[in-house]
Amino acid sequence: MTxxxxxxxxxxxxxxxxxxxxxxxxxxxxxKVNDETAAALGLKIVHYYTDNDLSAAKAGLVRPDFExxxxxxxxxxxxxxxxxxxxxxxxxxRLVRRVGDYERFVDALTYEDGxxxxxxxxxxxxxxxxxxxxxxxxxxxAKAEVRKIKRRTRRSxxxxxxxxxxxxxxxxxxxxxxxxxxxxxxxxxxAQAARDVIARKSLYSILAAWREQGVRTVHGNEWQSRSLxxxxxxxxxxxxxxxxxxxxxDANGVPVVGKWEAIITPKxxxxxxxxxxxxxxxxxxxxxxxxxxxxxxxLLTGILRCGKPKDDGQICNAPLRVSARPDLSGGYxxxxxSRSMGGCxxxxxxxxxxxxxxxxxxxxxxxxxxxxxxxxxxxWTGQEExxxxxxxxxxxxxxxxxDQVSDELFFPENHKMESRIKELRKERTQHALQVxxxxxxxxxxxxxxxxxxxxxxxxxxxxxxxxxxxTVLPVGGGGRRPFNxxxxxxxxxxxxx
Numbered sequence: 001m002t003x004x005x006x007x008x009x010x011x012x013x014x015x016x017x018x019x020x021x022x023x024x025x026x027x028x029x030x031x032k033v034n035d036e037t038a039a040a041l042g043l044k045i046v047h048y049y050t051d052n053d054l055s056a057a058k059a060g061l062v063r064p065d066f067e068x069x070x071x072x073x074x075x076x077x078x079x080x081x082x083x084x085x086x087x088x089x090x091x092x093x094r095l096v097r098r099v100g101d102y103e104r105f106v107d108a109l110t111y112e113d114g115x116x117x118x119x120x121x122x123x124x125x126x127x128x129x130x131x132x133x134x135x136x137x138x139x140x141x142a143k144a145e146v147r148k149i150k151r152r153t154r155r156s157x158x159x160x161x162x163x164x165x166x167x168x169x170x171x172x173x174x175x176x177x178x179x180x181x182x183x184x185x186x187x188x189x190x191a192q193a194a195r196d197v198i199a200r201k202s203l204y205s206i207l208a209a210w211r212e213q214g215v216r217t218v219h220g221n222e223w224q225s226r227s228l229x230x231x232x233x234x235x236x237x238x239x240x241x242x243x244x245x246x247x248x249x250d251a252n253g254v255p256v257v258g259k260w261e262a263i264i265t266p267k268x269x270x271x272x273x274x275x276x277x278x279x280x281x282x283x284x285x286x287x288x289x290x291x292x293x294x295x296x297x298x299l300l301t302g303i304l305r306c307g308k309p310k311d312d313g314q315i316c317n318a319p320l321r322v323s324a325r326p327d328l329s330g331g332y333x334x335x336x337x338s339r340s341m342g343g344c345x346x347x348x349x350x351x352x353x354x355x356x357x358x359x360x361x362x363x364x365x366x367x368x369x370x371x372x373x374x375x376x377x378x379x380w381t382g383q384e385e386x387x388x389x390x391x392x393x394x395x396x397x398x399x400x401x402x403d404q405v406s407d408e409l410f411f412p413e414n415h416k417m418e419s420r421i422k423e424l425r426k427e428r429t430q431h432a433l434q435v436x437x438x439x440x441x442x443x444x445x446x447x448x449x450x451x452x453x454x455x456x457x458x459x460x461x462x463x464x465x466x467x468x469x470x471t472v473l474p475v476g477g478g479g480r481r482p483f484n485x486x487x488x489x490x491x492x493x494x495x496x497x
Contacts, residue, residue: 004044006042007042007043007044008042008043008044008085008086008116009043009044009046009082009083009084009085009086010038010043010044010045010046010084010085010086010087010088010116010118011045011046011047011048011049011069011072011073011078011084011086011087011088012031012034012035012038012045012047012048012049012087012088012089013034013048013049013050013051013065013066013069013087013088013089013094013095014027014028014030014031014034014048014049014050014051014052014089014090014094015027015030015050015051015052015054015056015063015066015094015095016030016052016053016054016094017053017054017055017056017057018053019052019053022053024050024052026052027050027051027052030089030090030094031048031050033090033120034048034088034089034090036120037088037118037119037120038088038118041116041118041122041123043086043088043116043118045088046078046082046083046084047072047078047082047084049065049066049068049069050065051063051064051065051066055097056093056094056095056096056097056098056101057097057098059098066095066101069087069108070104070105070108071108072084073087073105073108073109073111073115074107074108074111076111076112085114085115085116086109086115086116086117086118087109087116087117087118088117088118088119089118089119090119090120091119091120092119106126109126110126110127113127170218170219171218172218172231172234172236173186173190173217173218173231174186174187174189174190174231174237174263175187175260175261179260180259180260180261181260181261182261182263186215187261187263189210189213189215190231190232190237190263190264191263191264193206193210193228193232194232194237194263194264194268194269194272195268197232197272197275198268198271198272198275199458200457200458200461200462201455201457201458202457202461203225203228203229204225204457205455205457206228207223207224207225207228210223210228211223229276232272232276233272233273233276235247235255235269235273236258236260237262237263237264237269238262238263238264238265238266238268238269239257239258239260239261239262239266240255240256240257240258240266240269241255241256241258267432270428270429270432271429271432273429274429274430274432297322297456298322298332298334298351298355299355299358299359299456299459299460299463300320300334300354300355300358300463300470301319301320301321301322301334302319302321303319303460303463303464303467303469303470304319304320304334304349304354304469304470304471304472305317305318305319305320305469305470305471305472306318306319306320306336306343306344306346306347306471306472307347307471307472307473307474307487307489308336308344308346308347308473308474309474310344315471316336316343316344316346316347317471318336318337318341318342318343318344319337319343320334320335320336320337320347320349320472321334321335321337322334322335322351323335323348325351328350328351328352329350329352329353330350330351330352330353330355331351331352332351332352333348333349333350333351334348334349334351334354334472335347335348335349336348346474347472347474349472349483349488350483353483354472354488357485357488358463358467358470358488358490359449361490362462362463362466362467363445363446363449365466365492366445366462366465366466367445367446369466380427380428380431380432382424382427382428382431383428385424386421386424386425386428389417389420389421389424390421392417393414393417393418393421396410396413396414396417397410397414400414445462449462465493466492466493467490467491467492467493468491468492468493469490469491470488470489470490470491471488471489471491472487472488472489473487473488473489474487475487
């Protein structure tokens, strides 16, 4: 009699697509066969995996126990540490119906040498490529056909993109059902939102206005920040098209213009692209606002940092938050958070006086930089290099296709040129952003600031452009003391870009 310690520990899997009786008898019967197979082959089932009433053929349908079994097989043990050296099923079609699942199963089972796989007919060596291929020959044939269909579909989509033809699906917000003609009211909302984003308004403030106006998506839902961001970031707004995440370009590298009506200009879209693509700091979102789903009601929330030393000699550096203080002029203070909130609770400043001092410092810095930037040409200086590289790349590609250039020379050189072209295109979008912003906020920054033409989100974005943070040093000595601006230490950014 075989000792249990000598038996190979395996898991068993059972599945049925439709349990009409809802009593699980189908998978129970399969596991009985699995028990018989294990006994005949000297295997010991240490765990039963079951997916009842679940199809194995539907794409996107998750079979929880199948996925759990794959994790166990790859790890070589159950979550409790029990070793697992293989798997048993009644038949291959109970295990998988899609070739991708079969490949994942084989990868998991053969992750280590010496694993076993068996069905009701006996052991199968999945380490043998011939056996693996024969195991699901019909699925492999189906996979080849699916791949051909996908290739044809991709080619069709690419051709449509290159010809500027809209894709199928529901109409995009801003266009009529033909996806070509503008829907005036929706297009106007998008155009204004694009201008507002370029002018540093937060997505939250735009959404708040849209909700008040009752603006809804094409599905009739309220707009959310992510859906608005994606709508504004879509090059369709300026007449361009993306395919697989890249702008569709012609042989000369120029973006293909679609057959639909545009809502904004290419330069405006490039400015938006630069905004959303940029990462200007750990506390800044791509649209230039603080990482928060609301616009703070005070100018320097999160920008002021506590400069009080801690017991270990390091400064606290926690962000200061606003607390109401009706007894002070302005009615609020910036205060370090409590220890339970990650601060020290030891710094506080009159909020109105801090805002006044920092505002003047920021405006002076903005005016200084605006004057310097006014000397910069509105034309981007890298266009000549970009054009030259793109021509050179096309010529090299043609030479390689005609076997005039070796693989060893072509691929490294092409990679270097492609990298530089991407850098130049990024510089071009950043330049477009600067030019576009200059047309929104001119040299009259101070006048716009105090006239009410610039809202809080825009003011904070302007502050963020010139300031990384402001460290608030401790007053010392205890008790109330006169406001001392010398205890506010700004950390300036190097440039506006």
